[in-house]
Amino acid sequence: MFGSRSGWDDEGVLPPDSWGRGTSRLPWGFAFVVVLLVVGRLTLTPHLTSPALRTWATVFVAVCVQALPFLVFGVALSAAITAFVPASFWTRALPRRPAAAVPVAGLAGAVLPGCECASVPVASGLMARGVTPAAALAFLLASPAINPVVLVATAVAFPGQPMMVVCRFGASLAVAVLTGWLWLRYGRREWLRVPSHAHGEGGRLARYGEAMRHDLLHAGGFLVVGALAAATLNVAVPREWLDAVGGVPWLAVPVMAVLAVLLSICSEADAFVAASMTAFPATAKLAFLVVGPMVDLKLIALQAGTFGRAFTVRFVPVTFALAVLVSVLFGGLLL
Amino acid sequence: MSRVTQSLVLALLGGAVLWISGFSTSYLNYVKPGFRPFLVGAGIVLVVLGVAGLFIRRKHDHAHGHGVAWLLCLPVFAILLVAPPALGSFAAARSQAPALPRQDPGSFAPLAGGGPVDMPVGEFIGRAWDDDRKSLTGRVVRLTGFVVPARRGEWYVTRMQIACCAADAFALKVLVRGLKAPPRDSWVEVTGTWVPHTFGRMPNGLVYPELAGTGLARVPAPAEPYE
Numbered sequence: 001m002f003g004s005r006s007g008w009d010d011e012g013v014l015p016p017d018s019w020g021r022g023t024s025r026l027p028w029g030f031a032f033v034v035v036l037l038v039v040g041r042l043t044l045t046p047h048l049t050s051p052a053l054r055t056w057a058t059v060f061v062a063v064c065v066q067a068l069p070f071l072v073f074g075v076a077l078s079a080a081i082t083a084f085v086p087a088s089f090w091t092r093a094l095p096r097r098p099a100a101a102v103p104v105a106g107l108a109g110a111v112l113p114g115c116e117c118a119s120v121p122v123a124s125g126l127m128a129r130g131v132t133p134a135a136a137l138a139f140l141l142a143s144p145a146i147n148p149v150v151l152v153a154t155a156v157a158f159p160g161q162p163m164m165v166v167c168r169f170g171a172s173l174a175v176a177v178l179t180g181w182l183w184l185r186y187g188r189r190e191w192l193r194v195p196s197h198a199h200g201e202g203g204r205l206a207r208y209g210e211a212m213r214h215d216l217l218h219a220g221g222f223l224v225v226g227a228l229a230a231a232t233l234n235v236a237v238p239r240e241w242l243d244a245v246g247g248v249p250w251l252a253v254p255v256m257a258v259l260a261v262l263l264s265i266c267s268e269a270d271a272f273v274a275a276s277m278t279a280f281p282a283t284a285k286l287a288f289l290v291v292g293p294m295v296d297l298k299l300i301a302l303q304a305g306t307f308g309r310a311f312t313v314r315f316v317p318v319t320f321a322l323a324v325l326v327s328v329l330f331g332g333l334l335l
Numbered sequence: 336m337s338r339v340t341q342s343l344v345l346a347l348l349g350g351a352v353l354w355i356s357g358f359s360t361s362y363l364n365y366v367k368p369g370f371r372p373f374l375v376g377a378g379i380v381l382v383v384l385g386v387a388g389l390f391i392r393r394k395h396d397h398a399h400g401h402g403v404a405w406l407l408c409l410p411v412f413a414i415l416l417v418a419p420p421a422l423g424s425f426a427a428a429r430s431q432a433p434a435l436p437r438q439d440p441g442s443f444a445p446l447a448g449g450g451p452v453d454m455p456v457g458e459f460i461g462r463a464w465d466d467d468r469k470s471l472t473g474r475v476v477r478l479t480g481f482v483v484p485a486r487r488g489e490w491y492v493t494r495m496q497i498a499c500c501a502a503d504a505f506a507l508k509v510l511v512r513g514l515k516a517p518p519r520d521s522w523v524e525v526t527g528t529w530v531p532h533t534f535g536r537m538p539n540g541l542v543y544p545e546l547a548g549t550g551l552a553r554v555p556a557p558a559e560p561y562e
Contacts, residue, residue, distance in 0.1 A: 026339075027337060030339075030340045030343045033344075033347075033408050036412075037411065037415055037416070040412070040415070044416055045416055045418065048417045051424070052425060054419055054425070055423075055425045057413045058364060058365065058420065058501050059501055061414055062500040062502050063502050064410040065362065065500070066366050066499060066500035068374075068377050069370075072381070073377075076380070153498075157498075209387060213342075213384050216381070217404035220404065220406075220407050221407055222406075224406040224409050224410065225403075225406060227410075228409070235429075265499070265502060265503050266503075268499055271498075272498030273503045
């Protein structure tokens with residue numbers, strides 16, 4: 001390779017050997033982006049005024065901007081877990097038997113006040129630190145749904161219906177634990193890409209910064225994919241279709257569940273959206289609240305980016321099916 | 336994607352987030368006002384990580400497999416090129432149902448004062464549907480919102496309400512009677528009195544509370560476009 005110093009550090013008169021390749025290449029791609037931005041701003045902006053395009057762009061930017069602080073928070077927490085919390089802590093904090101660790105990790109989700117964008121990097125950091133994947137997955141599914149912020153938002157959105165909060169908590173935790181146990185029983189290690197942050201050079205702080213950079217670049221890119229999809233559906237699907245469907249009982253639950261996936265609303269806001277869908281029965285709204293924080297477009301993109309495709313194609317359908325079934329069960333019994 | 340490029344992309348995104356939250360109020364088109372400190376914080380973290388990455392070199396740089404990080408430029412393109420405004424009549428016309436959670440009928444305070452009462456559109460709708468004491472009856476109120484055309488030359492004075500971000504927005508609409516419709520999407524202050532509904536139970540389908548308009552003034556769009 002280039003020895004201990006990269007090309008730019010060479011003080012020779014001639015350009016270094018690595019010029020034009022390797023790590024010290026000039027950032028032409030980025031320069032091109034900047035040129036596009038400046039030229040586009042001067043020439044295109046006056047023409048980009050179609051209401052549909054502007055509405056789409058508003059929703060797209062809104063999803064990105066809303067999720068970004070949570071992603072940064074999650075990534076910072078995840079990097080802190082890998083850089084500062086010794087692996088031995090987790091072996092002491094969680095029960096030794098994996099089957100018992102799953103529900104404990106699920107319940108631990110109740111203390112992380114973030115939405116789903118934060119939980120993916122945190123779960124990945126837990127796995128990198130040796131927490132059994134099944135327990136980390138239970139935490140991943142439970143934490144966006146059952147943390148205090150989300151439960152309070154749910155209580156505010158459904159005034160006078162405390163059972164909605166109870167059902168959301170119970171059903172979400174049940175799905176998270178069941179999925180964790182399923183993974184324990186049938187999951188295979190090779191499906192799951194467990195990231196290794198542990199290696200690296202420099203002090204703890206440098207490693208911390210590197211882990212954050214890595215996760216932000218990666219997860220952030222996939223977050224944008226999800227935001228693109230969510231904005232497009234938000235603008236493209238006519239809402240009248242929903243009203244027509246809401247009246248048909250056996251159709252209402254699956255439709256609301258699919259809608260939760262497509263709309264990709266933050267778990268802190270989804271209760272307000274569910275409450276506004278007045279045409280739908282309570283069980284369908286519960287399905288919306290249980291599915292949304294566990295399976296949605298931006299989450300699928302984030303998971304595929306973090307844990308790999310082989311994992312996501314198995315994990316997502318199982319979680320979705322379980323979430324719908326458990327919601328119907330809880331809704332039928334309690335709502 | 337080289338390390339330098341990664342750093343520049345992070346700094347660019349952070350700069351854009353700082354730009355809309357720290358140095359202007361356009362973030363209000365996308366999220367709630369209380370979200371500003373989090374946006375500023377996230378923007379600063381991104382800029383710091385990006386700038387630090389430019390100066391701190393690593394011996395073994397494995398800058399591979401981050402092609403997806405290019406997508407982080409897309410929000411910057413949207414912010415700079417489209418400069419997305421607050422949701423307007425296009426979104427409002429597509430928003431379904433008069434979608435407010437039912438409010439407690441006893442929770443409405445009596446309206447004070449004698450002159451026109453300034454009121455959020457959402458409060459007007461709440462009082463129109465849910466107030467047992469019918470506090471709106473005979474009172475002159477003033478609503479601020481943008482114009483969404485309705486059928487037969489009538490129009491709605493409209494405000495979007497967001498719970499978290501613009502992706503979950505829904506429209507609060509009040510049908511205005513007796514005033515000629517201003518241009519679509521223009522912001523107005525409309526004065527008038529509530530037209531009590533004649534039905535006892537809420538009918539199925541979409542119904543909006545109505546206002547018999549008496550006065551109309553064009554106003555600039557407010558900094559906080561959502562309720």
